[in-house]
């Protein structure tokens with residue numbers, strides 16, 4: 001588990017910020033981990049702002065909701081630059097679904113951290129075809145801390161780090177959850193549609 005660096009309450013002009021990146025496949029617990037860290041920042045009475053791309057309207061317009069129904073209220077923004085003025089008064093800035101942001105997100109995170117803020121940003125590291133997604137590689141490079149979380153392969157039960165698409169679309173952006181994607185390990189990802197899903201075993 002990631003242990004948060006301590007953040008002393010220096011006067012604003014002396015504050016040092018940093019970037020924490022949480023990445024992994026779908027169902028790997030990125031949003032859960034983001035919510036956990038942000039809730040702890042709130043317990044520390046820090047001013048927390050949470051943003052997501054307005055493109056991601058899954059479940060709810062304003063809330064960030066994990067697959068196991070943890071919820072936190074966020075501000076949907078049309079692009080990365082819109083975060084800067086909205087995050088002005090924040091000590092901690094959370095950003096979810098980072099893969100959907102435009103390339104300015106890297107500069108925005110750097111500016112926020114340079115301005116003394118703790119930035120916690122989560123996103124899919126690979127798209128459905130196994131290619132790095134959007135600006136995630138650049139964010140990995142500039143972040144001080146990178147946490148890669150894993151799902152469970154629904155075919156064989158191993159550790160999964162791919163998001164396998166179950167529908168024929170080749171569009172990069174296709175919102176969905178278990179209706180259109182499943183988590184798969186390296187081996188089962190490459191088995192494609194013929195992968196033999198394990199049956200439930202009754203004790």
Ligand SMILES: Nc1ncnc2c1ncn2[C@@H]1O[C@H](COP(=O)(O)OP(=O)(O)OP(=O)(O)O)[C@@H](O)[C@H]1O
Nearest residue numbers: 025026027028029030031032066067068151152183
């Ligand atoms: N194959 C799976 N492996 C692990 N967890 C799963 C799986 N399918 C469903 N879950 C549930 O998903 C939860 C993690 O959901 P969470 O929303 O945090 O993932 P995520 O990485 O943010 O996904 P997404 O990229 O789709 O937003 C787990 O705690 C578990 O309850």
Ligand SMILES: Cc1cn([C@H]2C[C@H](O)[C@@H](CO)O2)c(=O)[nH]c1=O
Nearest residue numbers: 126127128163172173174175176
């Ligand atoms: C893997 C993958 C997920 N997604 C979407 C599905 C979900 O709505 C979101 C991940 O939480 O990203 C894409 O748009 N393209 C992809 O290649």
Ligand SMILES: [Zn+2]
Nearest residue numbers: 153156185188
């Ligand atoms: Zn597998």
